[in-house]
Amino acid sequence: MMDEARLLEHFRQLGPASAAESVLLPLPPGDDMALLHPPAGDLLLAVDQVVEGRHVDLRVARLEEVAHKAVHRCLSDVAAMAGRPLAALYAATLPRSFTDDDARRLGDALHAVSRTAGTLPAGGDVAVHAADDGPLVLSVTVIALAHPLGSPRRSDARPGDLVCVTGVLGGTLHADGRGPHLSFEARIAEGAALRDRFGDRLGAMIDLSDGLGRDAGHLARASGVAIEIEAARIPVRDGLDWRRGAGDGEDHELLFTLRPEVEADHLVPDEVCGTSVSVIGRVLGRSGGELPLVVIRDEDGIGHDGADFGWVHR
Amino acid sequence: MMDEARLLEHFRQLGPASAAESVLLPLPPGDDMALLHPPAGDLLLAVDQVVEGRHVDLRVARLEEVAHKAVHRCLSDVAAMAGRPLAALYAATLPRSFTDDDARRLGDALHAVSRTAGTLPAGGDVAVHAADDGPLVLSVTVIALAHPLGSPRRSDARPGDLVCVTGVLGGTLHADGRGPHLSFEARIAEGAALRDRFGDRLGAMIDLSDGLGRDAGHLARASGVAIEIEAARIPVRDGLDWRRGAGDGEDHELLFTLRPEVEADHLVPDEVCGTSVSVIGRVLGRSGGELPLVVIRDEDGIGHDGADFGWVHR
Numbered sequence: 001m002m003d004e005a006r007l008l009e010h011f012r013q014l015g016p017a018s019a020a021e022s023v024l025l026p027l028p029p030g031d032d033m034a035l036l037h038p039p040a041g042d043l044l045l046a047v048d049q050v051v052e053g054r055h056v057d058l059r060v061a062r063l064e065e066v067a068h069k070a071v072h073r074c075l076s077d078v079a080a081m082a083g084r085p086l087a088a089l090y091a092a093t094l095p096r097s098f099t100d101d102d103a104r105r106l107g108d109a110l111h112a113v114s115r116t117a118g119t120l121p122a123g124g125d126v127a128v129h130a131a132d133d134g135p136l137v138l139s140v141t142v143i144a145l146a147h148p149l150g151s152p153r154r155s156d157a158r159p160g161d162l163v164c165v166t167g168v169l170g171g172t173l174h175a176d177g178r179g180p181h182l183s184f185e186a187r188i189a190e191g192a193a194l195r196d197r198f199g200d201r202l203g204a205m206i207d208l209s210d211g212l213g214r215d216a217g218h219l220a221r222a223s224g225v226a227i228e229i230e231a232a233r234i235p236v237r238d239g240l241d242w243r244r245g246a247g248d249g250e251d252h253e254l255l256f257t258l259r260p261e262v263e264a265d266h267l268v269p270d271e272v273c274g275t276s277v278s279v280i281g282r283v284l285g286r287s288g289g290e291l292p293l294v295v296i297r298d299e300d301g302i303g304h305d306g307a308d309f310g311w312v313h314r
Numbered sequence: 315m316m317d318e319a320r321l322l323e324h325f326r327q328l329g330p331a332s333a334a335e336s337v338l339l340p341l342p343p344g345d346d347m348a349l350l351h352p353p354a355g356d357l358l359l360a361v362d363q364v365v366e367g368r369h370v371d372l373r374v375a376r377l378e379e380v381a382h383k384a385v386h387r388c389l390s391d392v393a394a395m396a397g398r399p400l401a402a403l404y405a406a407t408l409p410r411s412f413t414d415d416d417a418r419r420l421g422d423a424l425h426a427v428s429r430t431a432g433t434l435p436a437g438g439d440v441a442v443h444a445a446d447d448g449p450l451v452l453s454v455t456v457i458a459l460a461h462p463l464g465s466p467r468r469s470d471a472r473p474g475d476l477v478c479v480t481g482v483l484g485g486t487l488h489a490d491g492r493g494p495h496l497s498f499e500a501r502i503a504e505g506a507a508l509r510d511r512f513g514d515r516l517g518a519m520i521d522l523s524d525g526l527g528r529d530a531g532h533l534a535r536a537s538g539v540a541i542e543i544e545a546a547r548i549p550v551r552d553g554l555d556w557r558r559g560a561g562d563g564e565d566h567e568l569l570f571t572l573r574p575e576v577e578a579d580h581l582v583p584d585e586v587c588g589t590s591v592s593v594i595g596r597v598l599g600r601s602g603g604e605l606p607l608v609v610i611r612d613e614d615g616i617g618h619d620g621a622d623f624g625w626v627h628r
């Protein structure tokens with residue numbers, strides 16, 4: 001059982017960051033809030049959680065991996081908005097079984113992961129469960145600077161757009177509970193670079209968390225369009241079947257659309273910031289009625305409803 | 315057992331707030347982040363948690379009270395920094411026993427409490443425990459605008475300052491688990507008004523969460539000073555003994571210091587924004603050695619160590 005007062009003191013000494021880092025102003029350890037001097041521009045805000053038993057299994061994931069996943073889940077939202085992360089705050093409710101060392105490792109890892117991703121630790125809160133078997137609950141809030149050319153939205157897809165995805169999909173959760181869902185890197189540089197390079201010829205953008213089929217559906221619904229994906233063009237990890245690429249969750253790659261002029265000008269990229277880009281389909285007008293928002297067409301020309309590929313909610 | 319997809323949709327429809335409210339830009343429901351157009355100035359950031367069994371007992375507190383406490387705990391940090399709240403984000407991990415109606419009531423209450431306090435709901439995240447008996451865990455992050463005259467800090471007390479406190483203290487937690495700890499209002503208007511009125515003649519400021527004795531110690535330690543408090547001048551609720559006023563936690567009143575010139579100019583206030591102000595002591599130089607940081611002197615002239623009054627950590 002840890003010493004909570006000592007633990008809080010340790011967390012306080014870790015953050016907020018020093019004045020030398022320009023956006024965070026110096027405050028004595030233990031002051032109530034962090035003071036942020038943001039660059040000019042609009043800010044993006046998001047919060048995300050990792051809950052033991054739901055998003056991570058502490059029997060197979062190290063605390064450093066839990067911290068990595070918690071921070072990068074939230075940063076993946078920043079990537080989808082083409083933002084630049086500025087600062088992160090953490091709130092942790094710890095199991096009673098945590099030792100001082102466990103708690104310090106988690107706090108140190110949250111700070112280290114954030115810094116590596118260019119995000120300044122701006123403080124946090126820690127509590128310990130009253131119940132003996134309460135699970136680890138970790139929330140991360142990120143404040144980011146919006147892209148000066150505007151934030152791409154889910155609703156920005158138009159008929160005729162190309163549908164593209166970064167990286168490779170599927171196989172994120174291995175049978176033993178490990179796998180890429182513990183180590184993915186939010187595509188922050190890629191998201192911003194796509195806006196830099198294509199400006200308003202970049203249409204809608206979303207990060208893949210629920211699985212390609214369902215997330216493409218979110219994008220289609222918000223944009224009032226339909227999407228057709230060619231199964232054979234879905235980039236899959238390790239030779240997996242396309243169904244796994246379309247249906248596995250927690251890829252945290254970027255799904256985005258490009259205006260048809262990009263294709264006409266022969267500017268469709270095959271990589272961005274060293275990450276592969278695949279064109280997997282096309283945005284269509286929505287004809288209404290009962291047709292699926294997303295159709296995945298297999299090599300035999302048979303259409304599958306995208307809503308059948310993905311996780312309802314994790 | 316609730317329908318998580320429907321619940322998420324309900325939360326999404328609640329926020330972010332609309333464009334008419336100036337600081338939050340419109341985003342279609344379900345977009346990944348809220349977009350904030352902040353007024354010019356530095357920003358303050360804080361996160362705080364409410365954990366069932368630790369900070370609230372759901373057998374005696376209504377969900378609306380839980381939401382109130384979660385938001386106002388965080389806003390109390392804003393008050394201590396004389397800030398103006400702009401936006402709040404929420405993350406909730408819900409017990410499996412929650413019904414759809416429970417979850418909606420909690421979400422609606424978080425939004426309503428924030429709006430009433432002038433804080434725009436900027437989105438959130440909701441998850442459900444995997445374990446059958448996982449307790450409610452609620453974290454609230456607040457983004458606030460720093461006061462243009464600067465943020466008062468714990469380290470800003472100087473020898474000679476008057477020590478003052480807002481409101482009345484003690485008796486926050488009744489034997490039945492209810493009491494003012496469920497209904498306190500963060501002193502946001504008061505904190506900002508003190509800076510407005512006194513400028514740099516307002517010294518250090520802190521909100522009382524651990525109890526007057528211990529929180530005065532935090533202020534004294536950060537400022538490198540000692541504090542002497544007269545027990546008879548501690549404003550207590552309902553005729554309680556001064557020991558309860560000095561030792562009970564979760565008052566969420568403001569403890570602050572005023573420069574001696576304020577007294578010389580006969581400008582010591584007896585109220586701010588309709589809330590009473592009491593002068594309870596004086597800041598002294600720290601002589602070093604083993605003397606307590608805070609001495610509370612009773613009516614017989616006997617000094618008590620302030621560190622003995624308060625909660626170590628809740």
